Amino acid sequence: MDTLNSLLVSSSSGLKMESDGGMRKNPTLICAPIMADSIDKMVIDMAKAKASTADLVEIRLDSLKSFNPSEDLKLLIKECPLHTLFTYRQCLFLQACLLFVEVKGGQYDGDEKERIDLLRLAMELGADYIDVELEVAHDFIKSINRKKPEKIKVIVSSHNYQNTPSVLELGNLVARIQSTGADIVKIATTALEITDVARIFQITVHSQVPIIGIVMGERGLISRVLCAKFGGYLTFGTLESGFVSAPGQPTIEDLLNLYNFRQVVKFWSLAVEANNSIPSFYAKLGCMDVAMKEFESIGLLSQVSWNATIDGYIKMGNTYEAFNVFQCVPGKNVISWTCMIAGYARNGEGEQALSFFVNMVRSCICPDDFTFGAVLHACSSLAALGYGKMVHGNVIKYGFQAYVSVDNGLVNMYAKCGDIKESSCAFNNILEKDLVSWNAMLFGFGMHGLSSQALQLYDNMVAHGMKPDKVTFIGLLMTCSHTGLIDKGRRLVFDLMGSVYGLTYEMDHVACMVDMLGRGGYLAEAKELASKFSERDTIEAIAAIG
Secondary structure, three states, X not given: OHHHHHHHHHHHHOOOOOOOOOOOOOOOEEEEEEOOOOHHHHHHHHHHHHHOOOOEEEEEHHHOOOOOHHHHHHHHHHHOOOEXXXXXXXXXXXXXXXXXXXXXXXXXXXXXXXXXXXXXXXXXXXXXXXXXXXXXXXXXXXXXXXXXXXXXXXXXXXXXXOOOOOHHHHHHHHHHHHHOOOOEEEEEEEOOOOOHXXXXXXXXXXXXXXXXXEEEOHHHHHHHHOHHHHOEOEEEOEOOOOOOOOOOOOEHHHHHHHOOHHHOOOOOOOHHHHHHHHHHHHHHOOOHHHHHHHHHHHOOOOHHHHHHHHHHHHHOOOHHHHHHHHXXXXXXXXXXXXXXXHHHHHOOOHHHHHHHHHHHHHOOOOOXXXXXXXXXXXXXXXXXXXHHHHHHHHHHHOOOOOOHHHHHHHHHHHHHOOOHHHHHHHHHOOOOOOHHHHHHHHHHHHHOOOHHHHHHHHHHHHHOOOOOOHHHHHHHHHHHHHHOOHHHHHHHHHHHHHHHOOOOOOHHHHHHHHHHHHHOOOHHHHHHHHOOOOHHHHHHXXXXXX
């Protein structure tokens, strides 16, 4: 799951993909499922959903242990600060769900007529959306004929907990749902493979009616994150990790902060872009065999697709195939070149990265801040001071000396290349230093054994109102370890980190502490500290003693 998350992040916000920044750019809604067992808890969770910037809540009535319909529905609708979607799932969905996935589904096992009557009552009391299953949709919609308020939308849903049918079957299913008189079509299928998502996207992107297309399960996560690109009406995000109403739901926090959901734009209006979009995402997910088959079937590739293919091979560590694709790219742009430079640097091929940078400049392609960040990383890994100075000259030539991310790269590069004076100079030239700036300089001083400068820098950092993070303390502990400042190191971890800044120390901090105590001859204390962690982490920590 972690690998899939990191790859999805890169497809949303990584190496300068071709999209604009800014605030929300898509109309796709975020819906927070509310599955509390009491009305009071539901009211609290609805307020949390509002605070999370969700657009509406799905109130799962079947999760309630006790329920007074007429009074409680009025209260929920009155107290909810967001639009409301009422769902009352039958127990048969729970049985199907438990058969194929480990997640709670519907919990209602009472009279079917009573269930439908209750949803109708929610509609009459002012709900914004009602979700009914396809199996009962005809009867429900017929029963509310001429009684349905204009503002309310009826979602007719179909759930498949076994697989994702073919595009033809999905198209027929959409037609069946539309024939019930649904305002919004909802299809939820199950992903057996990541490629199953493509079939849902092919349906939603061409739909002429509002549609919700969700592929459940871990392999279907991309359908929830990227539905806005393919015309999805809404996606679901949970308030907390682990509390899901269907398999594979991300949290709202992850949707917004990890996947940049609000910036996802539906821009697939041109046929070429629509055809290229799906294989491009397979490439970004590392499914290169599938991506290449899709590309071959299209024939005409967009610039986005070429770059996504390069990036896909780079993420797999296959720089050879990435280079072969790069050679075939017509009209290589700055992203094409930067993908290769960053890829070589990331995969330990710094000399190749530098060679590509030189050829990029010779090809009259202007580097950008991402390019300079990548090539400076290559210089740092090679400790190639001469090349680093050459890159610095180009930073000035192309006017990127005011970019803090580039300046941070210069601080790091000079420090790792042995020129702490130039590193300090680059740091001092940064007009608006961020936390990375301070940490890079602190590590530089520590790397060169300049403990007094490192500690003074830390004091200056705090005085400037910059709050240190866990990385800051790793740098300070490394400094103390290499200069024998045992007491200072102890105070950093046990006093400042926890008491002042509320940070918990992790394995990296423990390893630094054990290293520091071991170097100072405090072996018993080092072993005692290491023993507080798990067996796996303890072995790593004790290994630092040498």
